[in-house]
Amino acid sequence: MEYTSLGRTGLSVSRICLGTMNFGPHTDEAAAHALMDTAHQEGLNFFDTANTYGGGDHRGRTEQIIGSWFAQGGGRRERTVLATKLYGNAGAPGRAPWPNEDKLSALNIRRACEASLKRLGTDYIDVYQMHHVDRATPWEEIWQAMEVLVAQGKVLYVGSSNFAGWHIAAAQAAAGRRHFTGLVAEQSLYNLLARTVELEVLPSARYHGLGVIPWSPLQGGLLGGVLRKAGQSGVRSADRARKLTAAQREQLQSYEDLCDKLGHEPGTVALAWLLHQPAVTAPIVGPRTADQLDTALRALDVTLDQETLDRLDEIFPGHRPAPEDYAW
Template identity: 75%
Template sequence: MEFTHLGRTGLRVSRFCLGTMNFGPHTSEDDAHQIMDTAHEQGINFFDTANVYGWGENKGRTEEILGSWFAGGGGRRERTVLATKVYAAMGEWPNESGLSALNIRRAVDASLRRLRTDHIDLYQMHHVDRATPWEEIWQAMEVLVAQGKILYVGSSNFAGWHLAQAQETARARNFLGLVSEQSLYNLLVRDVELEVLPAAEHYGLGVIPWSPLHGGLLGGVLRKEREGVRRVTGRSAEALEGKREQLQAYEDFAAELGHEPADIALAWLLTRPVVTAPIVGPRTLEQLHGALRALDVELDQKALDRLDEIFPGHRPAPEDYAW
């Protein structure tokens, strides 16, 4: 496993981040524990979760599964760079969502209880809160850092100008501010190249791409469909219909290179300049082992150029759409 610094910090994390969103809804507690044990054995030290994972009536369940795993001891917590998130509604009452100082204070304490730990390494804002001033957000985060409850702050699903707002306000307070941004980024969806990635690079933020296979569409979906292995439904089915020709060209190119499409999609993200660690969110141990194959895939410039032909990207704004 390769390791890199998270943005401009001294914190070193694995080039893959273990996503845990499936733990609870789709993966049993025992299987989740086995996946996390294997992740450590393979050198993955960066785990990502969120207070809302588990969903519906089971919100918080995923954090509880991580907490029970940490409680098993054996250095599990000490070897893990733990990231979780705050923003989504955890109840129906006012102040049980968003980024008010009150909700941040309550949410972090609730996450710490579920995770059975005394601190969170990376506390991420799951979404921008347009109703709460940055001065309030940063004051709340500063208190948590001073209390030792969190070490670093990250964002998720922010626009480029949100990153600028956050960082300039933090700078005025002599606070470190954000160290990472978690964004939707993959070969099919490259919008963040316009402004989010340039902003992240300017401010020294590590980018953590989520949905690197875009719901499985970059994982050889057409071949699996033909073989009867997978039937695409829901939003993935809608997205697939307009991209069959593009995805067929991609799967043909993957076959030409002698690699699985999923491996190429992950390996491509590892070549992006500001990407720290794509999130791999396995439902099974087999899927985790599959993701790790991407570490052995080397893409030369010719292959990268061909991928750009199949999935055109963006230049930074405004050059992408202006002279």
């Protein structure tokens, strides 16, 4: 297993991050426990979750499943770099959130952290991530609340998710004024089909020393061989394939043909491409089964030569950092 530092920290994380969003809604507790055990056996130590995962009336269920796995002992917690998130409504199911039950007020940051620690059955969170930017709460308030959690030992590092490049810059400027570390990582939508972050988010993250943790590396399954699977009577894939535009279908057909030529599964190539991007720390994979996890891990053994990388850029054109990308 390959490991790397998370941004400008001394924290060593696996080059693949285990996403747990499916735990609860699609993967029951026993299967989730087995999947996390397999992840540890394969050397994955970086797990990502959120306080709202579980969905609907089961918000927080995913954290509870992780907590019950930690409770089995055997070094499970000690060997895991745990990232969770706050922002969304984490109030009681079946009602609208009360004030300060969502977003990033100092009160909600405190409450949400305490609730996550309880569900997770741990006394600290390695990376506490803001799931979205809160345009209504001043950075001074956010950082003061995070500083308290760090001082109490309940949070080691703070991260962001779905931030624009200028949000990262503003956050780091405010943290710097307080002599606080600020952000150490950013989670962004990033894959061969979604490359907008190359304009400003990735340059900002690199400038400020943040690790980048791409979510949806297969663009909801489109980069996982959707055309091939649709032809194999996959109901879900067939539905996705029907919704493709002509241009998307042409792109994906060229992509799947290239993957066939390379001798690798499309999903493996998509992950391998992300691992070849210098700004990327660890793509998040959200397997429901051990077989899906195994497919993702194969990406670590795939080396894409420059000719292949150039061909992928032809199929899925990317961006240069701004302002060069905007130049005539």
